[in-house]
Amino acid sequence: MSRADALPIAPVAEDDTRTAIGCFLLSILLFAGMDTLIKHLSVDFPVAQLMFVRSAVALALVGGVSVARNGWGSLRTRRPLAHVGRSFAGLLSMGCFFFAFKHLPLAEVYVLSFAGPLFITALSMPLLGEPVGWRRWAAVLVGFGGVVVMARPEADAPMLPILVGVAAAFFYALAMIAVRGLSRTETNTAIVVYLLLTTTAVSGIAAVPVWVAPDWDHVGLMLLVGVLGGVAQVLITQAFRLGRAAVVAPFEYTGMIWATLFGFLVFGDLPTPAVLAGAGIIIASGLYILHRETMRRGG
Secondary structure, X not given: OOXXXXXXXXXXXXXXXXXXXXXXXXXXXXXXXHHHHHHHHOOOOOHHHHHHHHHHHHHHHHHHHHHHHHOHHXXXXXXXXXXXXXXXXXXXXXXXXXXXXXXXXXXXXXXXXXXXXXXXXXXXXXHHOOXXXXXXXXXXXXXXXXXXXXXXXXXXXXXXXXXXXXXXXXXXXXXXXXXXXXXXXXXXXHHHHHHHHHHHHHHHHHHHHHOOOOOHHHHHHHHHHHXXXXXXXXXXXXXXXXXXXXXXXXXXXXXXXXXXXXXXXXXXXXXXXXXXXXXXXXXXXXXXXXXXXXHHOOO
């Protein structure tokens, strides 16, 4: 779920719901595979190094394709400081997610990531001036109650990774809200490329003092992380080009299935009852918020 660098959602060009859902489901599977590799590699390699490889490969693939398709002129910007703010929110989100993957089971991190839409709803009024009715506020509060249930504060487990996972969802929400603002004047190419340039440069600098030389097997896995993330981003964009967000977005929760499956097969982890209960509450809240948003927009 570490995809704060996901491509901005494009308007629907032509309605092809089946293809849209298929692209979205495949992208969620690829992201789950990428996150599994990140967790596996984080045992031997520092977070900054993994972030650098992830960002550099995505910059070469997604950024390169975007510039080749739309031209260098698409990188012109009227709001460089807004790009900086959005990029650092995305960078912090990615770093927090990678840290959480290192210390928590995959399924737990996915549950925490589902708090992202709740933060977006809560922040959309103060940051964007968008109205949020009492029903959606109630859903946000219930959803955060699900986070508390999952975090089980009475347990002896260390809370730092859980708090970092919540922070990842918060910074993801800030990044997505920034995208809403930037998309009014900036091209998708500019939004994506400037983010990837920032995350590559900053994580590269941070990785230098802690760099661990990988063998060829690890090099292949690191490159695969970037490839999976890049292809998944393209598929998400295609999904929202071909289908309405209200139809496609709920399928994001299938990521919980893959996280549970991969977590068990690769790491022997199974979600606890508290995690499953929290996931159910957060998912229900997120779906209700999506339903109210769809009604508000008349979709």
